[in-house]
Amino acid sequence: MVVKVVQVLPALELGGVERGTLEVARGLVAAGHESVVVSAGGRLVEQLEREGSRHVPWELGKKSLLTFLQVPKFRRWLAQEQPDIVHVRSRMPAWVVWLAWRTMDPARRPRFITTLHGMHSINRYSAIMGRGERVIAVSETAKRYLLDNFSGVDPAKVTVIHRGIDPNEFPPGYQPADAWKEQLFSDYPAAKNKHLICFPGRITRWKGHLDLVKVVAELCRQRQDFHVLVVGSDPKDKFIHEVKTAISEAGLDAYFSFLGTRSDMKELYAVADVTLSLTSTTAEAFGRTVVECLSVGTPVIGYAHGAVAETLGAIYPQGKVETGDVQAVVRKVAAVIEGESAPIQDNPFVQHRMLTETLNLYTDVTGAGTPS
CATH class of the missing domain: 3.40.50.2000 (Glycogen Phosphorylase B;)
Structure with missing residues (x-):
């Protein structure tokens, strides 16, 4: 079964959230799934589309009450697109998506997933990142921060998926020209x-x-x-x-x-x-x-x-x-x-593991198996 995933973030400029979004989008395409990213655009759009994802330009990250006027339009768009999953990675887009999603028919709406990428300020605005049906924390530290500071978050729905790097991009023993x-x-x-x-x-x-x-x-x-x-x-x-x-x-x-x-x-x-x-x-x-x-x-x-x-x-x-x-x-x-350094141990934080665990979570929440 092919899974259709919509990832939503403010923009596709440089940064850890943006990089993670592109990595997951690339992994979805490689696994035979459908990848859509909603953002205000930026320098990484060209790479995203070149790697097989579809980009939908939509500014949902502006911290303004006027942004909430996008909720009905986004609800209609979700109903038309019919994704299996909508995955949000930032607070303002998360609020817009959640407000649109919660009033949809529970039997027909996508699964709602959030990722906590940072230690946000402790207030109601940040609490949205714990409202996903499943919540991804990018480290044990992030999970502990979420559970310690935001009431009502069910620990059973929080999954730690550490970020990961591509060892081919940062090869051991590399020497510059x-x-x-x-x-x-x-x-x-x-x-x-x-x-x-x-x-x-x-x-x-x-x-x-x-x-x-x-x-x-x-x-x-x-x-x-x-x-x-x-x-x-x-x-x-x-x-x-x-x-x-x-x-x-x-x-x-x-x-x-x-x-x-x-x-x-x-x-x-x-x-x-x-x-x-x-x-x-x-x-x-x-x-x-x-x-x-x-x-x-x-x-x-x-x-x-x-x-x-x-x-x-x-x-x-x-x-x-x-x-x-x-x-x-x-x-x-x-x-x-002075050369008095202990050996560096094997790195467990690799991109392949992060992608495998993320796609496993996607297929788990939708009940999907291998794409056909």
């Missing part, structure tokens, strides 16, 4: 002939950039043969000024290069001696960069906060540090630079 390295060090000459520390992630207050400054200040008391590559941008162009001011006030400008958003993360992970993850407030729901970097073979030192504790615990336990313990981070970074 000489031409790529020459270009990197031409663009950022301060990094040449130095031990490199990679710090990926959007430049926001909760990602730990100010703790990174403290780590560098302590590490440079021991040695000066290192350089930090800060990879990512500030979506609101606010916090980056605070970070750069802290760096300058500490006299550490020579130790930092800001690379902005990059599409060559595999190369950057591979050229680094170590990568840091210092999120200490809002917890990571999964922490994809940790898994990507470890897959390539570069050690990761990170605060054991949120799902980073899960991923590091499974692949590189030596990298775990108590949240906020800057001195421990410095000691572990220094040890890695």
Whole structure:
């Protein structure tokens, strides 16, 4: 039996939710099912359609009361499309879809599935992510957060399906081409002939950039043969000024290069001696960069906060540090630079497993078997 799945999200720009949507869409098509994605559009639409899914342009993610005017139209569209499953991954679209879905004939409406991708604020608006007939949590941490903070969620309907990466995209032992390295060090000459520390992630207050400054200040008391590559941008162009001011006030400008958003993360992970993850407030729901970097073979030192504790615990336990313990981070970074690093274990967080478990859930809730 062929299953028709509609995935709904705000847009198809770059990001973890968008990437997961494309991966599941690709997996559905490969398994012989029908894949439809509803979003406001974006740079990933072309790839989505090239890989066999249908895209329906529809802006349901705008946080405005006017967005709820789309509910009757979306209800009619669902009745016309007759999907087996509607799968929502973000709060505002989830509200629109749920309001449309709940008034449909229960015998004819699709199954309603939600995925909790992040640690949302604890309020009624976020509670929609626990209202799916089945709820996917992207880590044990995300599941615990959902059950601890939102009443009325039945634990039996929550399934943990960890995110996964493609090992072929981040192959163990990968080494960048000489031409790529020459270009990197031409663009950022301060990094040449130095031990490199990679710090990926959007430049926001909760990602730990100010703790990174403290780590560098302590590490440079021991040695000066290192350089930090800060990879990512500030979506609101606010916090980056605070970070750069802290760096300058500490006299550490020579130790930092800001690379902005990059599409060559595999190369950057591979050229680094170590990568840091210092999120200490809002917890990571999964922490994809940790898994990507470890897959390539570069050690990761990170605060054991949120799902980073899960991923590091499974692949590189030596990298775990108590949240906020800057001195421990410095000691572990220094040890890695000196070659004192434990082996990286096999990565269980792979895309194939994630897709298999997601498609199994789809076929389970619809009672479908292998496509005919």
